[in-house]
Amino acid sequence: MRRPVTVAVDVLGGDGAPRAVLDAVRLVQADPQARVLLVGPVDQLPELMAQHRIRPGAVDLMNATECVAMDAHPLQAVRQDAQLEQPRLTVTVAARAVRDGAAEAWVSVGHTGAAVAAAVLAAGRIPNMARPALAVVLPALEQPVVLLDAGAGLDASPQVLAQFAVAGWCYARALGVAEPNVGLLTIGSEPGKGDDVRQEAEQVLAERLRGHGIGFVGPVEGGDVVTGRRAQVVVTDGFTGNVLLKGIEGAVAWSVERISQAYADPEPARRVLREVATGDFAGGMLLGVDATTVIGHGAGSPAQIAACIRLAASAAERGLIPELRARLALTSESS
Amino acid sequence: MRRPVTVAVDVLGGDGAPRAVLDAVRLVQADPQARVLLVGPVDQLPELMAQHRIRPGAVDLMNATECVAMDAHPLQAVRQDAQLEQPRLTVTVAARAVRDGAAEAWVSVGHTGAAVAAAVLAAGRIPNMARPALAVVLPALEQPVVLLDAGAGLDASPQVLAQFAVAGWCYARALGVAEPNVGLLTIGSEPGKGDDVRQEAEQVLAERLRGHGIGFVGPVEGGDVVTGRRAQVVVTDGFTGNVLLKGIEGAVAWSVERISQAYADPEPARRVLREVATGDFAGGMLLGVDATTVIGHGAGSPAQIAACIRLAASAAERGLIPELRARLALTSESS
Numbered sequence: 001m002r003r004p005v006t007v008a009v010d011v012l013g014g015d016g017a018p019r020a021v022l023d024a025v026r027l028v029q030a031d032p033q034a035r036v037l038l039v040g041p042v043d044q045l046p047e048l049m050a051q052h053r054i055r056p057g058a059v060d061l062m063n064a065t066e067c068v069a070m071d072a073h074p075l076q077a078v079r080q081d082a083q084l085e086q087p088r089l090t091v092t093v094a095a096r097a098v099r100d101g102a103a104e105a106w107v108s109v110g111h112t113g114a115a116v117a118a119a120v121l122a123a124g125r126i127p128n129m130a131r132p133a134l135a136v137v138l139p140a141l142e143q144p145v146v147l148l149d150a151g152a153g154l155d156a157s158p159q160v161l162a163q164f165a166v167a168g169w170c171y172a173r174a175l176g177v178a179e180p181n182v183g184l185l186t187i188g189s190e191p192g193k194g195d196d197v198r199q200e201a202e203q204v205l206a207e208r209l210r211g212h213g214i215g216f217v218g219p220v221e222g223g224d225v226v227t228g229r230r231a232q233v234v235v236t237d238g239f240t241g242n243v244l245l246k247g248i249e250g251a252v253a254w255s256v257e258r259i260s261q262a263y264a265d266p267e268p269a270r271r272v273l274r275e276v277a278t279g280d281f282a283g284g285m286l287l288g289v290d291a292t293t294v295i296g297h298g299a300g301s302p303a304q305i306a307a308c309i310r311l312a313a314s315a316a317e318r319g320l321i322p323e324l325r326a327r328l329a330l331t332s333e334s335s
Numbered sequence: 336m337r338r339p340v341t342v343a344v345d346v347l348g349g350d351g352a353p354r355a356v357l358d359a360v361r362l363v364q365a366d367p368q369a370r371v372l373l374v375g376p377v378d379q380l381p382e383l384m385a386q387h388r389i390r391p392g393a394v395d396l397m398n399a400t401e402c403v404a405m406d407a408h409p410l411q412a413v414r415q416d417a418q419l420e421q422p423r424l425t426v427t428v429a430a431r432a433v434r435d436g437a438a439e440a441w442v443s444v445g446h447t448g449a450a451v452a453a454a455v456l457a458a459g460r461i462p463n464m465a466r467p468a469l470a471v472v473l474p475a476l477e478q479p480v481v482l483l484d485a486g487a488g489l490d491a492s493p494q495v496l497a498q499f500a501v502a503g504w505c506y507a508r509a510l511g512v513a514e515p516n517v518g519l520l521t522i523g524s525e526p527g528k529g530d531d532v533r534q535e536a537e538q539v540l541a542e543r544l545r546g547h548g549i550g551f552v553g554p555v556e557g558g559d560v561v562t563g564r565r566a567q568v569v570v571t572d573g574f575t576g577n578v579l580l581k582g583i584e585g586a587v588a589w590s591v592e593r594i595s596q597a598y599a600d601p602e603p604a605r606r607v608l609r610e611v612a613t614g615d616f617a618g619g620m621l622l623g624v625d626a627t628t629v630i631g632h633g634a635g636s637p638a639q640i641a642a643c644i645r646l647a648a649s650a651a652e653r654g655l656i657p658e659l660r661a662r663l664a665l666t667s668e669s670s
Contacts, residue, residue, distance in 0.1 A: 139589075139593075140589070141589055141592060141593075151522055154522075154529070154530045155530060185578060186574075186578075187486055187489075187573070187574055187577040187578060187581075194489070194574065195489045195490060195574055221577075221578070221581045222577070222578040222579065222580065222581030222582030222583075222584075222585060223581040223582065223584055223585030223588075224585070225582060225585065226582065226585030226586050226588070226589045227585060227589070236578075238522070239521075239522055239529065239530055239575070240574070240575055240578055242522040242556075242557070243520060243521075243522060243556070243557040243571075243575055243578070243579050244557065244578050244579060244582045245557065246522075246556045246557030246558040247557035247558065247560060247561065247579045247582050247583050247586070248557075248582050248583070248585075248586040249557075249558055250557060250558030250559070250560065250561030250562060250583075251561050251582070251583040251586035251587050251590070252586050252589070252590050253558075253561070254474075254475070254476055254561045254562070254587070255586070255587050255590030255591065255594065255607075256590065256594065257476060258474075258476075258607055259590065259591065259594050259595075259603070259604045259607050260594075262603035262604060262606065262607055263598055263603055263604075268594070268597035268598055269594045269597060269598075271597065272590075272593055272594050272597055
């Protein structure tokens, strides 16, 4: 039997931490695919585990005593922590656990910027990725769509968007999409629409992706992200991607609420929302850092956080990062 | 009895033109609030009206023979047309009908950029609006939300965003929201999140809106647009706003499709989509030009285009533009 993937889990990150995180760990403690390394205050963890019915011996423990405060400047806090002889932040310790081989992947549902910074500082970037992107999987009508960047950064140059495209393509392949096509998010689907960055990016992506043998369908609109008809990988800057992701999440919740009122029994509609929330939507994969990193919703439920842990284990299992490294290495040869 | 508002309608704009537009006109021909001025090729209109069962005498006619081709450069086409002694484009003729008093409002479901350009060239901008914004009304959970700019432009400076905020506030008031609060669309709801434009805009909006006695709640996220809990007016640049709008539309359609499969009878779910599509979502109000202008979906159904005509009539009836002029005039006094 194959040995389970060890996933380091940030116990203190997220709106419902540590309770929601520990409840999530209980949900996965019997999974044969994943073994959890709890990263948190080891003097309190045994008691918390007992409260949350996590079996002693089902998980491993690693000490970290603090989380990034939401009101602090997260990047500064993570940078300072990384310089300490004994880092205190859960994100630093969890990301280093992967770097040092104590885990193969890590998960945080705390501050996104802090998790991104911790991953970059601990594990470094993959060559030919100027910066990491958060890739989310949207449950589209025809086939799942990978949207990136969903908020690891704010803006992106055409060259960076081309790197995101290659990384997103690798992720879609790892998720089982046979021949994903890439689209560039913009307004209007005719060529040449959008601002200067998109117009230049359209040319850069067309050229770079042709070099990789990756299909490029050109500009796509916000609605195409939800059908999956035209493209299965959609690239954009982190500001636009995050706004779009949050809008789609909100619109799905709105629809469930409003449609459920149109039926005598609201339960089937709500079940759809739960399935979506604990499946495709659950976590963002941070692409471009040299450690398998999943960042989930701060307000995620235990089932959603459990889905993040499983996503991290499965990406490590499938060798997403070695594939990404190999594919991006081709970039430097061809350009 | 109050005289109906005359609404000039671009017969040739939109994916389904002229059929979808004429079917829409049939739907409103008996409305006491609106009288339609059909703007299209007058030599063909009587026969088209007969085919679409529009009563002779129920509408007025004005001649325009061409529409903006989707593959042409729309702004250039509209600029050239405006210099002709006899303009040929329906958008030019319809916008001028409002400028010249033959109509009080106009509607196009053709190319957005062409309609925006025609409105600006024919009617001019309202003082203190550097550029127009397309405002759409989203059917949020708690109360409707006005989102702008939904795609009239591409980017927006902090100063322009402040003008959008005032214009959107006037529109929300005209729609019946008593004391709308304004939010600035960004990522993360803590102060100081987002790119340089949003960080500066947060300060500019806080100051300007305070001067107007308009409530400002600061940064809001994509999902807040769909709840309407925090802000009832959400401002952003046209690129982000258009991506978000299209994403929300797609997500609602996705939800209806997926949820309807969870029930034996899909009809109630589909009815929700139809209600939304022919109500709040139907048309964008172009704020900042001195002519009541509604721009609808190119792919809109006759019921959606009819909703655009009614929206235009009701905005003209309520005096949205005089209110906007008065409110923006205060800007120059206070700043």
